[in-house]
Amino acid sequence: MKPKRVGGTRDFSPLEVNRRNYIYNTLRKIFVNFGFQPIETPAIEQLSTLEGKYGEEGDKLLYKIRRNKNLLSNLKEKHSGNQKGDYDIETTLASLQQYHPDSFIPAASDKGLRYDLTVPFARYAVMHRNEIKLPFKRYQIQNVWRGDNPQKGRYCEFYQCDVDVIGSDSLLYEAELAQIYDQAFAAFGLEVVIRINNRKLLEGLAAYCGHPDLFQTIVVIIDKLDKIAWDGVAKELAGLGLDEEAIAKAKAFIECSTLEELTQLVGEVEVAQQGIEELQEVLSFLDGYEFKNQLLIDFSLARGLSYYTGCIYEVIVDTNAEGQEKIKMGSIGGGGRYANLTGIFGWKGVSGVGVSFGADRIYDVLEDLNLFNDEDFNTTKVLVMAMGEDELKYSFKVAQQLRKANVATEVFPDVVNPKKLAKKLKYPDARNIPYVMIIGESEMQDGKPQVKDMQARTETRQTVKEFISSL
C-alpha cells in the first residue's frame, strides 16, 4: 500500500523540528524569566468542555473521537431493551451493516480534541484551584486541532504558545506582556509593531457615537479595518444604522494618535476615560524601558473575540523595517484582558490577561527573511569513516572519545574502500556534516586520524584531542 498523510497535517523533518524547537525554546526562556510556569493539558477533552465555547463555527471544527471497538456489539449493548414504537434498533443496524459496514461509529463517548489552549487552561485552573496560588502565571506550548479545510498556511494540527496570568487586575501584567512581546521578537531578530488598545475605549467609541448598545457589533466591524479599509467600515456602520455624524465621530475617534488627543475628544465619556487611564497606567510602568520594537497605541485595534474586557494586543511584522517590505503576513501574535475566563466552569471573579504567539506564522516569516541560524543547532559535527574491519572497531572508540567531549559524532557503518572514498563522501556532504575523520591503518597506528573539513575542503592529520581543542 502507498502511504499518505491526512490533509492539513504535516511531517517535520530534522531541520524543521530544530527550527520549531528553537522558536519554542526562545519563548520558554523569556516566559520563565518573567516568572511564568509551564502546564500541559491532555489532547483529549470531554466534548462538554469544548462545545459552545468557540461559537457555532468553532463547534463545527471540533474533532470528535472515540475508541475503535466493535461497533455493532457496542451499539447493541448501549441500546439493549431500548426499543420504542416502530423503531427496531436490530433491524436498523442490520441494514446499516449490510450496506454501509464502515459508515457509522457511535458517538457515545463524547470526547474531542483540544481546539485551543485557553479553554483547557480555564478547566485546569478550576480543577486545580485548591493547589494553585493566585496570581497564577502560566505558559503552555502545545498542539491544537481544527477540522478546517486545509489550505496554504492553514493547518488542522498546529502549535499554540500562550502565556497568561489569572487572579489579579493589576495593569503591571499588561506592561509585562508588552515587554515579553518586545523581548521575544528581538530575540528572533524580527522587527515588529506591537499594537495596543483597550476595549473600554471601543465601548467609549460606541457611546460617543450615540450607540452604546451596538458596542459588540461595532467592534466586529472595526476589526475588519485592515481588510476592507475605512470606506468599507463606514458602509457597514451605515448599514447598522449610524448616521453621517456618528460615522464622522467614529472616524475622528480611531484617527486620534495620542492619548492626549483622545482625551480632548472623548474625555467626558466615562468608560472611555477609564480606558485612557488604564493605558496611561500601563505606559507609566513601561516608563524608562527601552523598546527594541515599536509599541503603538492604536485606537482602531479591535480584536474579534468577544471575551476581552480591557487592554488588547496585536503584533504585526514591521514592514517599514529594512528587508521586511515584502512580508505580507497577518498578525503573528495577539491577546488581551478578560474579566471572567474561569466563570464558564463555575469559578467567578477571576480576572486574567494573556497573549499568544503564532508560532507557525513566525516560522514562515523567519524562514522568508533568512533569520534562522541553522548552524547553531546541535547536529552531527563529525562522521568517522574506517578503511578496514579493525579500523571500524577503532573508529567506534574514537567516536566515544568525541562524544565524551560533547562533539556529536556518527560512525559510518560500512568499511570504506579507499578507491570509493570520493563516492562515499557524498553522504556527509548531503547531511551537511562539517568534519569527516578518515581512519586507515597508519592513522590507527599513530593515533592521528585524517580530518577533512568539508566546507574548506582541507585535510589535516590530528589526534582526537587536538581536534577537540581546535573546535
Add this chain to the structure above:
Amino acid sequence: MKPKRVGGTRDFSPLEVNRRNYIYNTLRKIFVNFGFQPIETPAIEQLSTLEGKYGEEGDKLLYKIRRNKNLLSNLKEKHSGNQKGDYDIETTLASLQQYHPDSFIPAASDKGLRYDLTVPFARYAVMHRNEIKLPFKRYQIQNVWRGDNPQKGRYCEFYQCDVDVIGSDSLLYEAELAQIYDQAFAAFGLEVVIRINNRKLLEGLAAYCGHPDLFQTIVVIIDKLDKIAWDGVAKELAGLGLDEEAIAKAKAFIECSTLEELTQLVGEVEVAQQGIEELQEVLSFLDGYEFKNQLLIDFSLARGLSYYTGCIYEVIVDTNAEGQEKIKMGSIGGGGRYANLTGIFGWKGVSGVGVSFGADRIYDVLEDLNLFNDEDFNTTKVLVMAMGEDELKYSFKVAQQLRKANVATEVFPDVVNPKKLAKKLKYPDARNIPYVMIIGESEMQDGKPQVKDMQARTETRQTVKEFISSL
C-alpha cells in the same frame, strides 16, 4: 457546569512539566550526541496507515476521529443516490435521528490517532525516501494514544521516546544503542540492568528442541517467564506438544549464562551459531567501553513483538542496587532489530534497529527514589514586593534589571501594607520562591532593597547588582 477530564488522561502541573522535560531533554542530548536527528509526525493519521499493524487487540484500542459537522447533512451527501434494494438511507437516518439523535457520527473520514511512533516513522521514511540519506538515524519524542481501560500506571495518552536507525545491517548500531541506554540511565542516576539477546538464538532454541516450526509460539511462551516462572513456561510448552526431553533442552538453553557455554550446547545449530556470532560482534564493539550499568546477555529474553529478527533489548531497574530494592516495575525500555519495517508501505529491504524509553515509568521510578533535582529547574528566583504605589513602579524596574541578568523574577502585583507583610509572605513560601525583595521608601531612596532569604530566614540590604553577583 463542573468540569472534568477524560478518564486515562492527565493534567501536568508546573513541577511535573519541568520533571518530564528534564527526562526528554536528557534523552535528547544523548541521542543528538550519537548523531540521531529529530523528526515529528502528526497526531492524526489515516486509519489505513494504522489498522492491521498492531494485531487485533491493538486495532480495538485505536481512537477514531472525525470532524464534528452536521451529521445528517454529511451522511446524506455521502450516500445520495446510493439506495440499494429495500434499504432506504433517508428512512433509516430519520429513525436514528428521532430516537438516538446523538448516537451516530459517520466514520467516513477514516482518521485515527497515532498509536505508537514506529508505524508513523515507517510511513515517514517511505514518504520521504527521496530526501533522507541512509543510514538514517532518527529520534522521536511524542504523545501516543490508546483507548485502553485506564488504571494505575496505564494511560490513554502518554509519551514515547524512540530512537532508531534504518538502512544498515551493521551491528555497530546495536552496540551504540546499548551505550545510549547506559549513558541515559547513568544521567538519571538510576542503576539498571540492560538485558540483551538475539531472536536468532530463540530460533535456534526452537530448532534445538526439535520444533523449528513452533518458533514464534515458543517466543510468546518464553516471554512470560518473568510472570509465570519456569514451571508455568514448562506447562505451556508441554501443552504445545513438546515432550520432556525437548522441555529439558529448552531449560538448559535459557539457563546458559555465557556465549561459550551456549556455543558448546548448540554450536551446531546453524541459526543459533549466527545469533552467537552477532552477539560476539556487538560485544567486540563494546570492548573497552566502561558500562556504568550492567549489560547482561540473557538467553531467556524474548520480547513479545513478532517483527524482531536480530538483537533484542530490555531494560529493568537493578533491584540489587542500593536503595532500589523496593521498586517493583516492569521494563522501562526495550527494542531490537527488525529486518523489514518499511516493507508494509512498499519499501522493501530496509533493515533497522531501535530502542524505546518508557518515559512515564522512568518518571515514576525517579520520583519514588527521589532522584529528581527540582532545584535545578529554572523557576522563579525572586519575588519583588512593594510597600507603595511609587515603589511598585520602581519594583517593576528592579525586576527588569534582574531579568536582564537572567534571574527569573516576578513582581507581586498589589501594594503590600507593612502590617500585613507576614501574611503576604505566604505566597512566595507556597510557591517555593527562594528570595523576596522588599521595597519601601528608604529601600527605593538608597537603592538597596531588603532581601529575604526564604529558606535561611535571613535578611540583608543589598543593591540589585550586589544581589546578582551574590547568586
